[in-house]
Structure formats: C-alpha cells, structure tokens
Amino acid sequence: MRRGVGRPKRAADMESYPAPARALVAQMMAAAAADPARAVAFQGAPGANSHIAVEQAFPEGLALPCFSFEDAIDAVREGRADRAMIPIENSLHGRVADIHFLLPESGLVITGEHFLPIRYALMGTGAMEDVAEVMSHPQALGQCRNWLRARGLRPISYADTAGAAAMVAEIGAKRTAAIAPPAAAQLYGLDILADGLEDAEHNMTRFVILALDGQPVREAGPVMTTFIFEVKNIPAALYKAMGGFATNGVNMTKLESYQRGGSFAATEFYADIEGHPEDPAVARALEELAFHSKWVRILGTYPRARARGGEA
Numbered sequence: 001m002r003r004g005v006g007r008p009k010r011a012a013d014m015e016s017y018p019a020p021a022r023a024l025v026a027q028m029m030a031a032a033a034a035d036p037a038r039a040v041a042f043q044g045a046p047g048a049n050s051h052i053a054v055e056q057a058f059p060e061g062l063a064l065p066c067f068s069f070e071d072a073i074d075a076v077r078e079g080r081a082d083r084a085m086i087p088i089e090n091s092l093h094g095r096v097a098d099i100h101f102l103l104p105e106s107g108l109v110i111t112g113e114h115f116l117p118i119r120y121a122l123m124g125t126g127a128m129e130d131v132a133e134v135m136s137h138p139q140a141l142g143q144c145r146n147w148l149r150a151r152g153l154r155p156i157s158y159a160d161t162a163g164a165a166a167m168v169a170e171i172g173a174k175r176t177a178a179i180a181p182p183a184a185a186q187l188y189g190l191d192i193l194a195d196g197l198e199d200a201e202h203n204m205t206r207f208v209i210l211a212l213d214g215q216p217v218r219e220a221g222p223v224m225t226t227f228i229f230e231v232k233n234i235p236a237a238l239y240k241a242m243g244g245f246a247t248n249g250v251n252m253t254k255l256e257s258y259q260r261g262g263s264f265a266a267t268e269f270y271a272d273i274e275g276h277p278e279d280p281a282v283a284r285a286l287e288e289l290a291f292h293s294k295w296v297r298i299l300g301t302y303p304r305a306r307a308r309g310g311e312a
Contacts, residue, residue, distance in 0.1 A: 014026065014029075016067040016159075017045055017065075017067065017163060017166065018045075018163060018166035018167040018169070018170045019166075019170050020166040020169040020170055020188045020189070021045040021046060021162070021163060021166035021188070024045075024046040024065075024187065025045065025046065025065050028046060028062070028063060028064060028065055029064065029065070031062050032062045032063075032064040032080065032081060033080065035062060036079060036080055036081060036082060037082050038058075038060065038061050038062045038082065039061070039062045039063075039064045039075070039080065039081035039082055039083075040054045040057075040058050040061045040062065040063055040064060040081060040082065040083045040084065040085055041064045041066050041071075041072040041073075041075035041076060041080070041081040041083070041084040041085070042054050042063060042064065042065060042066065042072055042084065042085050042086075043066055043067070043068060043069045043071070043072045043086065043087075043097075043160065044065060044066075044137075044159070044160030044161065044162055044163060045065060045160055045162040045163035045165075045166055046063075046065055046162060046187060047161075047162035047165065047180065047181060047183055047184035047187045047188070048065075048160045048161050048162035048163070048180070048181070048184070049087070049116060049118060049161060049181055049205060050085060050086075050087060050160075050207070051063050051065070051162065052116060052181060052183070053085055053087070053114055053116045053205075053207050054085050056114065056116065057085065057112075057114040057207075057209065058083075061083075064080065064081050066084075067159065068159075069086055069097050069102055070102065072084040072085075072086065073086075073102060073103075073106045073108060073210065076108055076210060076211065076212060077106065077107060077108070077212070082211065083111070083209055083210060083211045084108070084209070084210045084211075085114065085207045085208070085209055085210075086099060086102070086207060086208055086210060087139075087205045087206070087207050088206055088207065088208055089205070089206050089254075090118070090139055090143065090203070090204070090205045090206075091200075091202055091203060091204040091205075092142070092143045092198070092199060092200055092202075092203050093139050093142035093143050095256070096139055096205065098258075099208065099270070099299075100228050100256075100258060100268070100270040101258075101260075103210070103299055104228065104297060104299070106210075107212065108210040108211060108212060109210065109211060109212075109213065109214040109299060109300040110208045110209065110210060110214075110226050110299050110300025110302055111209050111210065111211045111214050111300060111302050112208070112209035112302045112303060112305070113206060113207065113208050113209065113224065113302060113303075113304070113305045113306075114206075114207045114209065114305055115204055115205070115206055115207070115305055115306050116204065116205050116207065117203065117204055118143065118198060118203040118204060118205050119181065119182065119195070119196070119198065119203070120136075120140060120143070120144055120161075120179050120180065120181065120182075120195070120196075120197040120198050121179070121180065121181070121182040121185060121192045121193075121194065121195040121196075121197065122134065122177050122178070122179055122192070122193045122194040122195070122197060123165055123168070123177060123178050123179075123180060123182075123184065123185040123188075123190040123191060123192050123193060124168055124174065124176065124177030124178065124190055124191065124193055125168065125169070125172055125173070125174055125190060125191070126174025126175070126177075127174070127193070128193045128194060130174035130175055131153060131174070131175060131176070131177045131193065132153065132154060132175040132176075133153065133154040133155075133156055133175060133176050133177075134148060134153045134154070134155055134156065134176075134177050134178065134179055135155075135156040135157075135158045135164040135167060135168060135176060135177070135178050135179075136155070136156075136157075136158060136161050136164045136178055136179035136180065137157070137158060137159065137160050137161050137164065138157045140161050140179045140180070141155040141157065141179065143198050143199060143203055144179055144197040144198055144199060145199060146199045147197045147198075147199065148197075156176075158178075161178070161179060161180040161181060161184065162180050162181065162184040162187070162188075164178040164179070164180060165178040165180040165184040165185065165187070165188045165190060166184075166187075166188050168188075168190060169188040169189055169190055177193060178190070179197060182195060208226075208300075209302070214300055214301065214302070221303060221304070222274065222303070222304040222307075223274075223275065223276050223301055223302060223303055223304055224253075224272055224273070224274060224275075224301070224302055224303075224304045225272070225273050225274075225275060225276065225277055225282065225298060225300070225301045226270070226271070226272050226298070226299045226300050226301075226302075227270075227271055227273075227286075227296055227297060227298045227299055228268060228269065228270050228271070228296075228297050228299060229241070229268065229269055229271070229289060229293045229294075229295065229296040229297070230267070230268045230269070230293060230294045230295055231267070231269070231292060231293050231294070232292060232293060232294055237292055237293075238269075240292045241288070241289050241292040241293055242255075242289075243288065244284060244285035244286070244287070244288030244289055245273065245285045245289075247285075248281040248282070248284050248285045249281055250273055250274070250275055250281055250282055250285045251273065251274040251275075251308065252271055252272070252273050253272045253273065253274060253308045254270070254271060254272040255269060255270075255271050256269065256270045256271075257269050257270075258270065273285075274304065274308065276301055277298060277301060
C-alpha cells in the first residue's frame, strides 16, 4: 500500500499491516515512543523472526516493528529507536537484505551481530487437506522449498512471515495458509497445521545490529570488521586486492560481489573479516586492499557472536 500524500509516515506504515496485526503494532510503537533509548527497530510484523531476534539479543529492549528495512533504518536515524536489527544472510537461502546498498548512505554503523536458529510452521484457518497456496516472505518460502514442492502447494510472496500469518487471519480462506514462526499462530488466532518445514536442521539467519555510533570493542574479545570496496578496473585487481589478507593471515569469512547502477563496468564487494582495523596484520591487509582499490569503506567493527569455520 502506498503512503498517502500528506499522511504522517507512521500512520501510513500502520495501514500497510494486515488488520489483525495493527493493534499489536500500535501497542509496540507506543511503548517505543515512550522510551526510544530502549527501542530496537526491526522489519516485519509482531511474531516475525526479526522480532524474535530482537527479544533474544535485547531482553530489556522494546521491539519496534517497521514495514520495510528502510523504515527500520529511518527509525534509528530519526531517533525513534536506539538500534535496528537487520537479517543479512541465511544458511539455506543466502542473502536476505542488501545491507551494502542500505547501510553506506544511512549514516549508521554495524555494532553487533546475532545468530538465530530458524524454525517454521504452517498455519491457517482450516485443515491441512484444505490448503492449496502458502503465503510467506520469499526467504521463508525458499527455506521450505522442498517441503512445499513435495505437497504441490503454490507459494505466494509476502513482505514478512508474521505479516503473512496476519494476512491469512484477515482473509480467513481455508485454502490459504502461512509459513511463519510457530508463535505467530497464537498471536493471530491461527491453527498450526504442520511444523518443522525448513529444508535443513542447520537453518540459521545472521542479523546485524545497526546504530548511529559505534562503540569501542578493543577489550571485547574476538571481533569482526565489515567493509565494502571497489577494485580498480585492471586485470587481476581482485586477486591482488585479496593478497594482503592471505599473506597477513587474516581470515575473510564473507566476500560477495554486487553491481551498483546499470553500467556493469564496476564491481563492488562486501566483505567480513576477523580482526580489528588496528591489529597490525589487519592494518597491513587493509592498506594493501586500499592500494588496489578505488575506495574502501568500513561499515563497522563489532564483537564476534559466533566462531567461524572449524573453530570451536
């Protein structure tokens, strides 16, 4: 739903949610508005995985629902929330949010990360044999692809998982069910028709925590550093740019390419490494990266929440 001209942004956002979710959203917005220093913005309706992640990472916080990732970031920029939690990658279905597009121009920095095991249930208003189509976020549909295909159910994309559950409750059609975290069924008065839908037990989503200012992490134990860069348009530029990390023993846990604009002439990269920019080995690696790149921009240095690779 488009925001109406002249309507307050938050009122228009409220109308974007299905009717069964609006009272919960209004309550959570009011609580966050009364104490924005404790508010943590997330994308989706109450009961979504992002909501669960906020409650796990910030048990004393106030979860603030936002209809889109951009809205969650704006909530921090505008002072309506102290932080935001954005899912960026899933172990089964890859990239979630285009953080390399959203973050650089936002003025926010990554201050932490959180890993959430993902579990899904099928929920609706009828019986399992009534269901012909299933609504959910594209990530959830992708993470349950094999389960849906084996039963011949038609997937329908929606803005978020819990929002899909609220929409199914609003529609009230037995043929339409939702895939969402099990707790969403109780929130929206739906019956759980099946559970354990995810295609692998290791289904896990990584979230990043965003804030206006980063905090010093020198004494916080192992840390991660996230940055984006664009290599020079010359042969073997990426190979040369990466050489410093190998020779200095810096572990790069993520490297992802993407195109900005429509020229296809310049490739930009998003990367996560273990270590602090002030560590001698990391500093040397970043210096070599900068030499072979047009630009390098650090998005944040933050405590590591989970060991990578074969480390215990």
